Amino acid sequence: xVCHGIPDDAKKLKxxxxxxxxxxxxxxxxxxxxxxxxxxxGETIQGERLCRVTQECxxxxxxxxxxxxxxxxxxxxxxxxAEEHGYSVVRDFCGHGIGAEFHEEPQFLHYDGYAPxxxxxxxxxxxxxxxxxxxxxxxxxxxxxxGWTAVTKDRSLSAQWEHTLLVTEGGVEVLTARGDxxxxxxxN
Numbered sequence: 001x002v003c004h005g006i007p008d009d010a011k012k013l014k015x016x017x018x019x020x021x022x023x024x025x026x027x028x029x030x031x032x033x034x035x036x037x038x039x040x041x042g043e044t045i046q047g048e049r050l051c052r053v054t055q056e057c058x059x060x061x062x063x064x065x066x067x068x069x070x071x072x073x074x075x076x077x078x079x080x081x082a083e084e085h086g087y088s089v090v091r092d093f094c095g096h097g098i099g100a101e102f103h104e105e106p107q108f109l110h111y112d113g114y115a116p117x118x119x120x121x122x123x124x125x126x127x128x129x130x131x132x133x134x135x136x137x138x139x140x141x142x143x144x145x146x147g148w149t150a151v152t153k154d155r156s157l158s159a160q161w162e163h164t165l166l167v168t169e170g171g172v173e174v175l176t177a178r179g180d181x182x183x184x185x186x187x188n
Contacts, residue, residue: 002090002133002141002150002158015042018051020160024102032102034129035176036162046136047157053085054134054159057110061130063185065165065172069122071106072114074130079111082134090133090158092141093150097128098164104128111139124169131162 003020013019022036038051060081061074079089095108106120110132137156144151152158166173174183 002135002152003093003160004148004150006146006149013041016044016047017041018044018047018157018159022160022162026102030100032098032100033164033176034098034102034131034162035164035178036131036160037178038159038161047159049085050087050134050136050157050159051161053082053087054132055161057081057132057134058130058161058163059185061132062163062165062172062174062183065122065130065167067122067124067167067169070114070119071108071122072112072119075109075114076112078130078132082132088135088137088139090135090141091139093131093133095129095131095162097126099127122167124167126167127164127175129162129164131160133158133160 019039020036021039025033040047040051057078060077064074064077082089089111091111091113094110097104097106106128108128108130135152135156135158137152137154140153141150142153164175166175171187177183
């Protein structure tokens with residue numbers, strides 16, 4: 001599965017599966033947050049490697065977030081790192097601006113596919129998600145009959161990591177940082 005799975009009792013997790021837990025919140029004053037994390041069930045070298053590289057894609061892009069950087073630069077970092085490891089980047093789903101509305105502008109592609117007018121420069125105060133979806137096989141996806149669950153067309157493994165970010169005057173603040181993460185590589 002790529003994203004948007006609907007849990008049920010029909011599919012039991014088994015050794016070698018990977019799963020994404022995507023959590024969204026809305027604060028009492030009306031602002032949204034969005035974050036996801038991967039889990040490995042049992043042992044799977046392929047799944048563990050895919051999850052690690054996907055998280056690295058996220059961190060490498062976060063590291064470059066600061067005013068004046070174009071969205072395409074962040075996308076190229078993700079695509080380059082994924083492809084260097086033999087993986088593909090989903091093109092049908094993207095990150096997004098987030099705030100009082102859950103999905104706002106800008107749309108954030110995780111691959112180098114920006115039209116010139118959509119390749120905006122980041123500015124202090126912008127809030128958006130980076131959520132690369134990286135596949136073992138091809139990048140093409142399809143939505144299942146439930147109208148919600150997205151899978152890879154070739155049924156290959158897919159992983160996704162996500163954070164909500166605030167662009168600051170000096171760089172970036174990771175608004176959804178978890179206690180088990182080390183963002184000491186950020187200079188702001």
